[in-house]
Amino acid sequence: MSWPRHLVDAAGWSGAIEALAAGRRTLAGLWGEPGLVHMATHADGEGAILSTPCPNGAYRSVSAWHAPAIRLERALFDLHGLRPDGALDKRPWLDHGRWTLRHPLGEALAATGPVPYPFLASEGENLHQIPVGPVHAGVIEPGHFRFTAAGETVVRLEERLGYVHRGLEGRLAGADLDRAAKLAGRASGDSTVAYAIAFARSAEDALGIEAPARAQWLRALMAELERLANHLGDIGAICNDAAFSLMHAHCGALREQVLRAAESAFGHRLMMDRVIPGGVAADITPEGARGIQALLRHIRDRLPRLVELYDDTASLQDRTVGTGRVSPELAARFGAGGFVGRASGRSFDARKAFPYAPYDVLNFGIRAREDGDVNARVWIRIEEVRESLGLVEQILDRLPSPPVHLGPPAGTGEGNALVESFRGDLFVWLRLAGGRVERAYLRDASWFQWPLLEAAIENNIVADFPLCNKSFNCSYAGVDL
DSSP: OOSOEEEOOHHHHHHHHHHHHTTSSEEEEEEEETTEEEEEEEETTEEEEEEEEOGGGEEEOSTTTOGGGHHHHHHHHHHHOOEEETOSOOOOSSOOSOSSEESTTTTOEEOOOOOOOOOOOOOSTTEEEEEEOSSOSSSOOOOEEEEEEETTEEEEEEEEOOTTOOOHHHHHTTOBHHHHHHHHTTSSGGGHHHHHHHHHHHHHHHHTOOOOHHHHHHHHHHHHHHHHHHHHHHHHHHHHHTTOHHHHHHHHHHHHHHHHHHHHHHSSTTOTTOEETTEESSOOOHHHHHHHHHHHHHHHHHHHHHHHHHHHOHHHHHHHTTSSOOOHHHHHHHTOOHHHHHTTTOOOOHHHHSOOTTTTTSOOOOOOOSOOSHHHHHHHHHHHHHHHHHHHHHHHHTOOOSOOBOOOOOOOEEEEEEEEOSSSEEEEEEEEETTEEEEEEEEOGGGGTHHHHHHHHTTSBGGGHHHHHHHHOOOSGGGOO
């Protein structure tokens, strides 16, 4: 297994918590199974997983000392019934009181029905609350946002998610690799390639196998096309939320062309189910490769004028510069990945920090800024679009020869992977027994980004929330597993 797993006692668990609280390590995941809780952390290109027993169904709280673990602990209790002793926030996260069972992956008790959800209080004069969602206008996932404001200025924002919980962890348990790979690829549809790569690499790690070289390069090609489509779409959507629809139209057209090129090359616009354990489901066609090369030329021709349009529109800059700032200290504390972290000075990228093929031999840079505002998050996306164009070109020029798949893999073992999605790092851990998934855990980058959105909107006006929210573009489904 690429990250070793160690069984530790209470003292070892406490030592890991202290390392997180002191900033010496970064939290990568927190999950459980009956009588056992697991925690993944990393630092300086080295990762480890610690497991500790839960006598009487309890373990020492991580969140009491390290805030990024708060929602992970709440979800862990909802699913498994494992209690974090000393936790400051013991409210449910996924369980809204409408499940037929409580702790369905643990003791599976009879449900007690809906209970009131106490939002955090704010004190001060002339404060009022604005409830938004969970149902929103347009095509958007459900999430509730509770604003406390003084006039138009936001004093506190609190998010409540969990409305699209699908029981994914429970569905993965007992599934064969083919079905499990399909489920993992649907954890968050905009990151289907990244999730599929993370799951496949975890399974291959568990089985001690390696996908053929051409398959690994094709996986990276799909991942960069996914990154291009999402970043181009986000750049336009952010501008649209600042009432500049012209950028939205142009970027939306470019995104559509990326999706069409992906469909031509791999048979699916989102490239869903194309990455599988042991390799990829199908090879790229010569026509598909030529279509992607034409796409690169087209984006390179259009992008500079769009960037100039963004940078030279004073009314747009007025909305994005200085709005929704996340400090570098807060981004580092939460281990924020992707464009959210890099816009606030944290230049972490799993493709560099934990290099996996073919990124270990490809030439690309990681851009970071210190401003931490909406404008910085736009610029990081722009710079990543440029880097992805170069990566796609390198991959097409250097594709290894076939084959693209090893055949149906099977066996027993544990494995994990940390993969860079367009949104940030994804962590996947699984245990296989006889070719089936015994346990699996998927952690989206959004777990450590959603809380920062609450911090970013403070002291901004309510009308700037859609702009801040889109500049983060966190996944609802990714944290509602």
